[in-house]
Amino acid sequence: MRTRTATAPSLRRRIALAFTATLAGAALVALGTEARAQSTAPSAVKLSVNGMVCAFCAQGIEARLKKMPETADLYINLKQKLVAVEARPGQSLPLDKLKAEVVEAGYEVTRAEPMTQTVAQLREQMRAQR
Amino acid sequence: MPLSLPAPPRCRTAVATLALAALGGTVAVPAAALPMASQGFWMVMGDADADDRKLSANYALTSRDALGGGVARFESPGHGATAMRSTRELATLSYTRLVHRWNLPHAQANLWFVGQLGGLRGEGLGEGTLALWSPAVLADWETTRLYAGGGVEAMRAGDWRRETAYARTGFSFYEVEYEEVQPWFILEVKRERERIPRAGAAAHDAAKTEWMPMLRLIHRRWFVELGARRDGAHLSFMWVP
Numbered sequence: 097m098r099t100r101t102a103t104a105p106s107l108r109r110r111i112a113l114a115f116t117a118t119l120a121g122a123a124l125v126a127l128g129t130e131a132r133a134q135s136t137a138p139s140a141v142k143l144s145v146n147g148m149v150c151a152f153c154a155q156g157i158e159a160r161l162k163k164m165p166e167t168a169d170l171y172i173n174l175k176q177k178l179v180a181v182e183a184r185p186g187q188s189l190p191l192d193k194l195k196a197e198v199v200e201a202g203y204e205v206t207r208a209e210p211m212t213q214t215v216a217q218l219r220e221q222m223r224a225q226r
Numbered sequence: 227m228p229l230s231l232p233a234p235p236r237c238r239t240a241v242a243t244l245a246l247a248a249l250g251g252t253v254a255v256p257a258a259a260l261p262m263a264s265q266g267f268w269m270v271m272g273d274a275d276a277d278d279r280k281l282s283a284n285y286a287l288t289s290r291d292a293l294g295g296g297v298a299r300f301e302s303p304g305h306g307a308t309a310m311r312s313t314r315e316l317a318t319l320s321y322t323r324l325v326h327r328w329n330l331p332h333a334q335a336n337l338w339f340v341g342q343l344g345g346l347r348g349e350g351l352g353e354g355t356l357a358l359w360s361p362a363v364l365a366d367w368e369t370t371r372l373y374a375g376g377g378v379e380a381m382r383a384g385d386w387r388r389e390t391a392y393a394r395t396g397f398s399f400y401e402v403e404y405e406e407v408q409p410w411f412i413l414e415v416k417r418e419r420e421r422i423p424r425a426g427a428a429a430h431d432a433a434k435t436e437w438m439p440m441l442r443l444i445h446r447r448w449f450v451e452l453g454a455r456r457d458g459a460h461l462s463f464m465w466v467p
Binding site: 202 | 260263264265267289290324327328329330331332333334368369370401402403404408444445446447448449464466
């Protein structure tokens with residue numbers, strides 16, 4: 097009996113310590129993931145947009161994306177239904193916001209992916225392929 | 227074309243609406259795709275030929291709703307046959323609704339509703355201004371190379387009535403970069419019918435059907451159409467300032 101009462105607080109302390117350590121670990125992992133996400137947030141993004149078939153439609157998308165303070169350059173290709181956006185130096189592009197702007201303009205984003213090229217490089221590549 | 231209001235109005239409500247429309251800017255249903263801009267933007271539209279002049283503008287309150295207004299002046303469809311010119315002038319407030327949009331992998335299709343309220347005056351319609359209301363439904367489908375669209379519009383003002391139906395189809399000559407001007411060939415067929423009430427006599431019915439080939443030019447915020455009818459040239463435009 098005496099032994100059991102002596103070890104009970106010790107066991108509780110160990111459980112509490114383990115729980116605290118787990119929580120702290122989870123918090124650190126979460127913080128690390130967020131930090132990694134911020135550091136790898138894209139500076140250039142390619143969007144595939146359904147329904148964007150004419151320049152008069154696309155100018156609505158262009159106007160909305162150019163209003164975003166992060167946007168430095170933008171490229172639209174109607175045939176490829178492609179919109180590419182590049183961020184200003186030192187800034188990143190929030191993908192969710194980009195997609196929301198295109199949807200608000202009345203179109204559907206079927207794919208959004210980071211781009212390693214600059215918009216100028218993509219523009220040249222597309223022109224070369226014509 | 228200035229729209230001067232008569233001093234003794236037959237309908238005060240119509241005059242008030244007309245005045246509001248004139249203050250608001252402008253109307254008229256454009257016979258083209260996309261009768262409104264993206265949310266938060268204005269669109270200005272115009273049509274001009276030997277018989278019709280329209281100027282309108284609307285502002286997109288949401289991605290699906292726009293409010294606007296406009297003025298128009300047009301001839302009765304029967305004037306060519308009777309050599310009698312029956313000019314109508316109207317001013318309206320308009321509500322444009324994108325009822326549905328289909329964003330397809332290589333195409334876009336839209337269904338639109340345009341409602342107008344305003345005032346109408348003209349020869350054979352009595353003195354003063356008649357209260358006018360007008361619903362219209364438009365539909366269009368297009369890819370980067372093909373276009374098809376059509377619409378019906380009804381106008382009612384007292385016993386006067388007018389219906390317009392049109393269909394358009396066409397193709398672009400080639401693919402372009404977004405920054406370049408894209409030329410299209412469009413063929414339109416339009417049917418107009420008007421019923422003019424006559425005191426103590428049967429109403430007069432007039433109608434005409436017209437075919438018009440057009441060159442459409444699209445460049446980002448500009449959309450211009452140049453057409454040729456039997457009685458002359460036709461110009462229409464849309465512009466997002």
